Amino acid sequence: MDTPTTTRISAKYRLFLPYWAVFQTDLRQTMRNWVYMTWVIAVSLTAFGYVLYRMGAHRETGWVQQAADVMNDLLRWVVLGSVAMIAALAVGSISAERGTLADSVLSRGISRYQYFLAKFHSRLVCVLGTIMFLGMLMLTGCYAMLSEEKLSLAGGLMALVVVAALLMVVVSCGVTLSALCGNTLLGMSLLWLFLYGGGYMLELLPASIPTPDRVLHEMPAILRGTYDSQLIWRLLEGTAILSFAAALFGMVGFSRRDV
Numbered sequence: 184m185d186t187p188t189t190t191r192i193s194a195k196y197r198l199f200l201p202y203w204a205v206f207q208t209d210l211r212q213t214m215r216n217w218v219y220m221t222w223v224i225a226v227s228l229t230a231f232g233y234v235l236y237r238m239g240a241h242r243e244t245g246w247v248q249q250a251a252d253v254m255n256d257l258l259r260w261v262v263l264g265s266v267a268m269i270a271a272l273a274v275g276s277i278s279a280e281r282g283t284l285a286d287s288v289l290s291r292g293i294s295r296y297q298y299f300l301a302k303f304h305s306r307l308v309c310v311l312g313t314i315m316f317l318g319m320l321m322l323t324g325c326y327a328m329l330s331e332e333k334l335s336l337a338g339g340l341m342a343l344v345v346v347a348a349l350l351m352v353v354v355s356c357g358v359t360l361s362a363l364c365g366n367t368l369l370g371m372s373l374l375w376l377f378l379y380g381g382g383y384m385l386e387l388l389p390a391s392i393p394t395p396d397r398v399l400h401e402m403p404a405i406l407r408g409t410y411d412s413q414l415i416w417r418l419l420e421g422t423a424i425l426s427f428a429a430a431l432f433g434m435v436g437f438s439r440r441d442v
Contacts, residue, residue, distance in 0.1 A: 206304055210308065213305060229264075251334040251403060258318070262346055269354060272310065273306055274358075277362045278360075299358075299362055302358060302362075326339070342402055354426075382396065392417075393414050
């Protein structure tokens with residue numbers, strides 16, 4: 184009586200085994216990538232050095248250092264300074280394996296859908312997990328070492344979610360271009376064109392629509408907990424829809440593309 188149940192469970196597990204294997208392998212390779220390690224080290228050293236500098240200025244001159252202002256500067260630098268590294272990680276996810284892509288997909292028991300999703304999810308987990316981890320460290324350091332009167336912990340967490348949502352779009356578009364373009368350099372060029380051109384076009388929209396630049400300008404209010412919750416939720420919904428649409432387009436295009 185137990186044999187059919189065991190067979191069904193084993194078959195269900197093996198159905199997702201290729202996806203899980205590619206996901207784990209790509210996640211390990213990404214975290215060992217020199218681009219990823221350079222990005223993490225640069226963000227960590229910059230944040231640590233800037234917090235120490237602001238603490239030193241407070242002790243030497245008596246100038247009160249507001250944690251919300253320091254955290255705002257750090258998050259802005261993380262977003263603007265990390266885009267290039269994150270774009271390189273995302274665009275190189277599939278196109279970098281151009282020479283072995285046919286062997287990786289066609290010669291193994293994995294569909295193109297699972298292969299794309301495994302690559303996409305591994306890069307997404309790696310980038311967003313790193314951003315949230317480093318952001319929590321920066322938030323804790325600012326709150327503990329500086330004047331926290333104007334810094335809200337709930338607002339700080341919401342600010343990290345907003346940053347992660349913006350970078351999620353970069354990862355989604357990067358992996359999609361990586362799946363559709365056979366050349367990494369071409370994918371990077373198209374991604375930069377999309378980011379800068381799209382960002383410029385978004386600024387032409389009405390002021391009521393949240394754009395990345397407008398949200399970054401509202402970051403001090405978010406950190407203080409005095410933000411417009413409806414504006415933030417519209418941003419999160421927009422980034423989620425855009426990321427899902429980009430990933431779906433890339434997955435369908437990759438399934439029809441010659442490898």
